[in-house]
Amino acid sequence: EPEVTQTPSHQVTQMGQEVILRCVPISNHLYFYWYRQILGQKVEFLVSFYNNEISEKSEIFDDQFSVERPDGSNFTLKIRSTKLEDSAMYFCASSAWFLNSPLHFGNGTRLTVT
Amino acid sequence: AQTVTQSQPEMSVQEAETVTLSCTYDTSENNYYLFWYKQPPSRQMILVIRQEAYKQQNATENRFSVNFQKAAKSFSLKISDSQLGDTAMYFCAFMKRNMEYGNKLVFGAGTILRVKS
Numbered sequence: 001e002p003e004v005t006q007t008p009s010h011q012v013t014q015m016g017q018e019v020i021l022r023c024v025p026i027s028n029h030l031y032f033y034w035y036r037q038i039l040g041q042k043v044e045f046l047v048s049f050y051n052n053e054i055s056e057k058s059e060i061f062d063d064q065f066s067v068e069r070p071d072g073s074n075f076t077l078k079i080r081s082t083k084l085e086d087s088a089m090y091f092c093a094s095s096a097w098f099l100n101s102p103l104h105f106g107n108g109t110r111l112t113v114t
Numbered sequence: 115a116q117t118v119t120q121s122q123p124e125m126s127v128q129e130a131e132t133v134t135l136s137c138t139y140d141t142s143e144n145n146y147y148l149f150w151y152k153q154p155p156s157r158q159m160i161l162v163i164r165q166e167a168y169k170q171q172n173a174t175e176n177r178f179s180v181n182f183q184k185a186a187k188s189f190s191l192k193i194s195d196s197q198l199g200d201t202a203m204y205f206c207a208f209m210k211r212n213m214e215y216g217n218k219l220v221f222g223a224g225t226i227l228r229v230k231s
């Protein structure tokens with residue numbers, strides 16, 4: 001079964017540094033998402049992306065964050081200047097074109113900001 | 115805005131027994147979808163089961179079934195014949211029908227289920 005892949009599985013960075021989290025969604029999916037899960041807390045929506053632009057974003061997704069689909073396969077999340085509170089598990093997800101298409105999640109990238 | 119509430123932070127069940135996880139949600143939408151996702155210690159998010167709000171029949175997937183009560187806005191998950199591999203965090207999630215914005219999920223806080231041998 002096709003799956004969403006995320007790299008790296010664990011990223012450690014220093015406060016103030018830029019990080020790029022990478023995702024390869026399922027190939028025939030059209031909608032792409034990033035979610036965040038701070039340790040011990042609920043999974044929170046960050047952003048959705050469709051037709052090469054952001055379709056919706058949460059209040060968490062401020063100017064520090066950006067997303068990009070640089071080619072036909074990758075979907076990236078960039079955090080410009082990381083803060084300690086950005087430490088979390090970041091999940092990429094994708095879904096197909098039809099209305100009840102469930103989200104398929106990657107295994108996540110654990111980001112640790114020191 | 116939609117909210118999803120899971121009132122049981124943790125639950126335990128003996129292997130081979132049945133357990134029910136609760137979920138309630140709040141929405142003014144009439145067309146929507148509900149999901150249960152499983153997150154084992156590996157932290158991967160795995161789809162367990164889904165329910166379309168317009169369907170009265172409760173969804174089932176092998177040992178997993180739901181009790182969907184639309185009027186009560188309740189969506190519980192029943193796991194029959196519990197197995198050790200069912201030990202995980204279980205998230206209830208709501209999705210609004212929205213072709214323009216994609217299928218955004220709103221998650222509950224999760225219930226940790228521990229299956230004991």
